[in-house]
Amino acid sequence: MRYFSNKKIIAVFLVALLIIFLHYLGAxxxxxxYISLALNPAQKFFFSQGIKLSELxxxxxxxxxxxxxxxxxxxxxxxxxxxxxxxxxxxxxxxLRNQLQFYEKxxxxxKLANVIGKTxxxxxxxxxxxxxxxxxxxxxxxxxxxxxxVIIGKIIKTEDMISYACVITDKNCHIAAxxxxxxxxxxxxxxxxxLTVNIDFVPQNEPINIxxxxxTSGLEPEIPKGLLLxxxxxxxxxPNNLFKTAVINPVADLNAISIVSIIIN
Amino acid sequence: xxxxxxxxxxxxxxxxxxAAPLFFPxxxxxxxxxxxxxxxxxxxxxxxxxxxxxxLSDVYSPNLFGLYTISxxxxxxxxxxxxRQLFTNRSIYTFIFLTIIAxxxxxxxxxxxxxxxxxxxMRTTFSVFFSQRYFLSMLYENIANVVVISIIFYVVNxxxxxxxxxxxKI
Numbered sequence: 001m002r003y004f005s006n007k008k009i010i011a012v013f014l015v016a017l018l019i020i021f022l023h024y025l026g027a028x029x030x031x032x033x034y035i036s037l038a039l040n041p042a043q044k045f046f047f048s049q050g051i052k053l054s055e056l057x058x059x060x061x062x063x064x065x066x067x068x069x070x071x072x073x074x075x076x077x078x079x080x081x082x083x084x085x086x087x088x089x090x091x092x093x094x095x096l097r098n099q100l101q102f103y104e105k106x107x108x109x110x111k112l113a114n115v116i117g118k119t120x121x122x123x124x125x126x127x128x129x130x131x132x133x134x135x136x137x138x139x140x141x142x143x144x145x146x147x148x149x150v151i152i153g154k155i156i157k158t159e160d161m162i163s164y165a166c167v168i169t170d171k172n173c174h175i176a177a178x179x180x181x182x183x184x185x186x187x188x189x190x191x192x193x194x195l196t197v198n199i200d201f202v203p204q205n206e207p208i209n210i211x212x213x214x215x216t217s218g219l220e221p222e223i224p225k226g227l228l229l230x231x232x233x234x235x236x237x238x239p240n241n242l243f244k245t246a247v248i249n250p251v252a253d254l255n256a257i258s259i260v261s262i263i264i265n
Numbered sequence: 266x267x268x269x270x271x272x273x274x275x276x277x278x279x280x281x282x283x284a285a286p287l288f289f290p291x292x293x294x295x296x297x298x299x300x301x302x303x304x305x306x307x308x309x310x311x312x313x314x315x316x317x318x319x320x321l322s323d324v325y326s327p328n329l330f331g332l333y334t335i336s337x338x339x340x341x342x343x344x345x346x347x348x349r350q351l352f353t354n355r356s357i358y359t360f361i362f363l364t365i366i367a368x369x370x371x372x373x374x375x376x377x378x379x380x381x382x383x384x385x386x387m388r389t390t391f392s393v394f395f396s397q398r399y400f401l402s403m404l405y406e407n408i409a410n411v412v413v414i415s416i417i418f419y420v421v422n423x424x425x426x427x428x429x430x431x432x433x434k435i
C-alpha cells in the first residue's frame with residue numbers, strides 16, 4: 001500500500017466497491033443504459049470491421065486451398081461417389097425446404113439485432129453480445145437465429161439495451177434437439193471445444209446416420225420445434241457403451257455472424 | 266484525450282479484436298495499456314484508468330459485475346509491487362516481465378472468482394476452468410501481449426526520451 005499514495009488508492013478501491021454495490025442495488029441501471037446507448041453504434045462499427053478483417057483472412061486462406069482443391073478434383077472426377085453425394089444433397093435440400101416452410105407457416109415474431117461483441121478465448125465461453133435487450137422484448141432462453149431459421153444459440157442474460165447469447169458450440173449451451181426426419185433420438189446438445197456440437201446419450205438402437213439433419217425438438221417452451229441446428233458429422237460409438245454420441249456440424253458459420261434475429265413469440 | 270483514448274481502446278478490445286482472426290482475440294489491449302501507463306506515466310494514473318476500464322468491461326460482460334474491475338485492479342496492483350521491488354530501470358525486460366505477471370494474475374484472479382461463484386451456484390466444476398485448453402489460451406495470451414508491449418516499448422522509445430537510459434557526466 002505504501003507504494004501508491006495511500007489516500008488515492010483507498011479512494012479508488014472505495015469507488016470501485018461503491019459502484020459494484022450500486023450496480024447490484026440497481027441504482028446504476030440508467031447510467032449503464034446511457035453507456036450502452038452511446039457505445040452500441042460504435043461497437044457495431046468496430047465489430048463489423050473485425051468481421052471484415054476475418055473474412056479477408058479467410059478469403060486469402062481459401063485461395064491457397066483452391067489450388068490444392070483443383071488437384072484433388074481431378075481425382076474426384078474418377079470416383080462415382082459424386083452420385084451418392086448428390087442423393088444426400090437432395091435429401092438435405094428437401095429437409096431444408098420443409099424447415100423453411102415450417103418457419104414461414106408459423107410466422108414467428110422476430111427482433112433483428114446486431115452482434116456487437118464476443119467473449120475472448122481465455123474465457124472459454126462462446127458468448128456473443130447483441131444490441132437488443134429487455135426494452136425490445138428480449139428474454140432469457142429465447143432462440144437466436146440467422147437466415148431462415150438456423151438456430152445459433154439462445155439468450156442467457158438480458159439487460160436494458162444489450163443481451164448475451166451463448167452459441168451452440170459453447171460447452172454450457174444446451175438446446176433440446178431431435179432429427180428432422182421425425183424418427184430417431186432426441187436429447188440436449190452440448191458444445192465441444194467451440195467447434196462442434198454433440199448430442200450425448202443416444203441409445204445404441206436409435207437409428208442415426210451421418211449427414212442426418214438435426215433440428216430443435218420444441219421441448220423448451222421458448223424454442224419452437226423445427227429450427228435447423230446442423231447435420232450429423234460423426235457418430236462416436238464405443239462397443240461396450242450403452243449410449244453413443246452424435247457429433248453435429250453447425251450449419252451457420254458461427255465466426256462470421258454480425259446480424260441475428262431473436263424469436264420473441 | 267484522457268477520455269477518448271481509453272474509450273477507443275475499449276471499443277477495439279471489446280468489438281474489433283474479438284471478431285478479428287488469428288492471434289488478435291488473444292491480445293488484452295486494456296491490460297497492456299494499463300501496464301504501459303504504470304511504467305511510463307505513474308501508478309495513480311494507471312489505477313484510475315484500471316477502474317474506468319474495469320467498470321466499462323463489467324457493463325458489457327455476461328459474468329458477475331465487478332469481476333473485471335477486481336481482476337484488473339489486482340493485476341495492476343501486483344505489477345506495481347513487482348515494478349517497485351524488482352526493477353531499477355524501465356527497460357524492455359521490465360515491460361515484458363510486468364506484462365506476463367499482469368496477464369497471469371489477471372487470468373488467475375478472474376478464474377478464481379468465477380470458479381468460486383460457480384461452485385456456489387453448482388454450475389460447473391474445477392476441471393472445466395483449469396483445463397488444458399485454458400492453460401493453452403493463457404500461454405497464447407501471454408505471447409500476444411508480450412509481442413504487443415514490445416512493439417509499444419520500441420515505438421515509445423523511438424519518439425520519446427522517457428525510456429532511454431542516461432548517464433551523468435562528471
